Amino acid sequence: MQASRARLFKEYKEVQREKAVDPDIQLSCDDSNIFKWTALIKGPSETPFEGGVFQLAFSVPEQYPLQPPQVRFLTKIFHPNVHFKTGEICLDILKNAWSPAWTLQSVCRAIIALMAHPEPDSPLNCDSGNLLRSGDVRGYQSMARMYTKLAAMPKKG
Amino acid sequence: MQNQEALMEDGEMESAMSIPTLECDDWAKFGDDDIMQQQSAIQAEEAKKVLFVGDKEPLSTLAAEYQSGSSIMIEKIKVLDEHYAAIRRTRGDGNCFFRSFMFSYLEYILQSQDQEEVERIRANIEKCRKTLQSLGYAEFTFEDFFTLFLEQLECVIQGKETSISHDELVLRSRDQSISDYIVMFFRFVTSGEIRRRSEFFEPFILGLTSTTVEQFCKSSVEPMGEESDHVHITALSDALGVSVRVLYLDRSSCESGGVSVNHHDFIPVAGELPNASVLSPTNKPFITLLYRPGHYDIMYPK
Numbered sequence: 201m202q203a204s205r206a207r208l209f210k211e212y213k214e215v216q217r218e219k220a221v222d223p224d225i226q227l228s229c230d231d232s233n234i235f236k237w238t239a240l241i242k243g244p245s246e247t248p249f250e251g252g253v254f255q256l257a258f259s260v261p262e263q264y265p266l267q268p269p270q271v272r273f274l275t276k277i278f279h280p281n282v283h284f285k286t287g288e289i290c291l292d293i294l295k296n297a298w299s300p301a302w303t304l305q306s307v308c309r310a311i312i313a314l315m316a317h318p319e320p321d322s323p324l325n326c327d328s329g330n331l332l333r334s335g336d337v338r339g340y341q342s343m344a345r346m347y348t349k350l351a352a353m354p355k356k357g
Numbered sequence: 358m359q360n361q362e363a364l365m366e367d368g369e370m371e372s373a374m375s376i377p378t379l380e381c382d383d384w385a386k387f388g389d390d391d392i393m394q395q396q397s398a399i400q401a402e403e404a405k406k407v408l409f410v411g412d413k414e415p416l417s418t419l420a421a422e423y424q425s426g427s428s429i430m431i432e433k434i435k436v437l438d439e440h441y442a443a444i445r446r447t448r449g450d451g452n453c454f455f456r457s458f459m460f461s462y463l464e465y466i467l468q469s470q471d472q473e474e475v476e477r478i479r480a481n482i483e484k485c486r487k488t489l490q491s492l493g494y495a496e497f498t499f500e501d502f503f504t505l506f507l508e509q510l511e512c513v514i515q516g517k518e519t520s521i522s523h524d525e526l527v528l529r530s531r532d533q534s535i536s537d538y539i540v541m542f543f544r545f546v547t548s549g550e551i552r553r554r555s556e557f558f559e560p561f562i563l564g565l566t567s568t569t570v571e572q573f574c575k576s577s578v579e580p581m582g583e584e585s586d587h588v589h590i591t592a593l594s595d596a597l598g599v600s601v602r603v604l605y606l607d608r609s610s611c612e613s614g615g616v617s618v619n620h621h622d623f624i625p626v627a628g629e630l631p632n633a634s635v636l637s638p639t640n641k642p643f644i645t646l647l648y649r650p651g652h653y654d655i656m657y658p659k
Contacts, residue, residue, distance in 0.1 A: 203501060203534065203538075206501070207497070207501060210497040211497070214495065214497060265498070266537055266538075266541065266581060292576075295393065296580065296582070297575065297576050297580050298580055299541075299544070299575070299579035299580045299581070300498055300499070300502070300541055300579075301494060301498050301499070301545070301548075301575075301579050302498075303495065303498060
């Protein structure tokens with residue numbers, strides 16, 4: 201408990217210092233609870249998520265960093281490896297490939313990489329995965345783009 | 358707890374059955390979090406059977422395991438019995454090599470009070486720290502693990518306020534908040550050494566997994582619970598400059614008829630000479646591990 205708190209505090213300081221380095225990620229800690237974080241990440245360019253801003257919720261366990269944080273999309277997203285309803289993410293580093301060498305910031309980078317490179321063979325969103333597996337890239341992209349517009353872009357006017 | 362486990366098992370079955378109908382929504386109830394919870398429940402179950410580091414046991418307990426089993430194993434244990442007095446088991450949680458190494462090393466220092474060795478390993482640990490920095494690891498991701506190991510190293514040296522007894526060392530090795538942190542320290546050290554000398558390790562890694570060195574470190578060295586192979590042992594032994602003897606106990610037999618137990622000494626490469634690993638009185642291993650396919654335990658010579 202004490203160890204995880206100390207580590208998270210170091211990450212907090214690092215995030216403040218590195219704010220300008222990674223303009224695609226805005227990571228912030230809950231004012232009253234260092235085990236709760238949220239992030240705003242920009243959809244990577246040349247993907248159907250371009251132009252969208254996606255919110256992630258982090259819940260950090262007491263055994264952190266020996267155990268991974270739990271991360272979910274709060275913003276709706278149409279992606280093979282993200283559960284359409286719960287926002288749960290299927291990513292190895294959040295499961296058995298986790299190690300303390302990762303940080304909340306580098307997890308965000310890994311999630312952005314996952315957005316650009318979906319893994320349709322281990323889908324949490326079968327509809328999305330099936331479109332890609334059947335080779336319907338256009339269908340996948342237009343669905344994903346539609347949801348980006350609906351859920352991840354600020355409303356005009 | 359048991360009810361919960363039964364529920365999760367049912368859940369898994371249901372979701373497996375729903376694959377053909379592509380009814381994915383049901384999966385929401387049985388997400389990865391549940392699977393991870395189940396995994397930690399299984400680990401907790403396993404923990405009750407074997408401690409992280411067990412008590413010292415006479416070798417007869419090893420023989421007893423094979424009483425109604427392979428005759429080759431029984432013969433080999435007789436051979437071991439001539440040179441080895443005792444075994445100390447470690448938990449089979451994928452960290453057994455690192456955990457055995459940790460306990461053996463700290464126990465050796467506690468009993469020998471070998472100051473020269475302590476100074477030597479401290480210097481090597483500083484080199485490992487620099488290696489990780491130069492590989493681009495953020496200091497804060499590994500420093501806590503380094504600090505904790507150095508603290509334990511300090512504690513086993515006697516005659517100080519912080520000194521601990523052998524019993525206390527055993528207790529700390531069983532305390533997850535210390536034991537797992539030290540295992541992780543070794544994982545960082547091992548990963549750093551493999552990546553620093555990636556050209557040397559690459560062919561061995563290709564033989565094991567056909568991945569890149571970096572990918573191997575990320576997926577098979579740094580995560581807790583990933584089992585160790587000769588690559589890990591070589592790297593850790595080299596990085597810290599600590600020799601390790603591994604005895605191999607398996608069902609293989611040699612043609613000549615007589616039964617023998619193979620061993621391999623991992624001798625750290627000396628300085629800048631890559632092939633200078635010759636067994637000399639100064640690098641004779643004081644850590645002896647028993648390898649049975651998939652698992653390492655600690656051995657005590659007579």
